Amino acid sequence: QQQVKQSPQSLIVQKGGISIINCAYENTAFDYFPWYQQFPGKGPALLIAIRPDVSEKKEGRFTISFNKSAKQFSLHIMDSQPGDSATYFCAASKTSNTGKLIFGQGTTLQVKP
Amino acid sequence: EAGVTQFPSHSVIEKGQTVTLRCDPISGHDNLYWYRRVMGKEIKFLLHFVKESKQDESGMPNNRFLAERTGGTYSTLKVQPAELEDSGVYFCASSHSNFGQYFGPGTRLTVT
8 A cells, every 4th residue: 555656756857947746645644744865875865844734845946845635745846956866755754653754656856967 | 973874785695594784873863763665666664663662563574574772772673584575775764753764875685
């Protein structure tokens, strides 16, 4: 049972463009939604996270948009750079429980110069 | 501050052998998690420690997997005997609370 569905599986964007990755979840008890960035040979690194009481969070070029009624959230990377080329994972957890993360399948982003 | 470290970075073993993976969390982090990513699929939760106690083992695949956390510090994950389907990347993560997990670089396990 896939509780968090992520799309697209891969994404190619030109330098300076906007990268958008979408995730949908099923469990309405989830209350924490992080995005992780992973470079080859490295572990996932926490990029940005959001709680369901806000609809948007921005940190630099990275923005999370959250739609609680639709049970969807997305990552927007503005002015995408070649250095942003990585695999991105969305995740969800219920922090009142163990806080274990339920991950999406991952999106491989390639930003072309 | 040192991050989460894992050892070894890569292990190749034959089916039926035993392998032990080690994770050293960030100092002071009581929460320690193990995850696994198999064949390019999603990263899946295995188990969660709070200090030396297992809080949630719901993701452990079967009884061939044994996790321990000595004195609430480092943790080991033993696979005995290993099967082909155990191949994958095993990640360890630690955190102060139930959010904000920091991941290690992972151990790539290949069972042949």
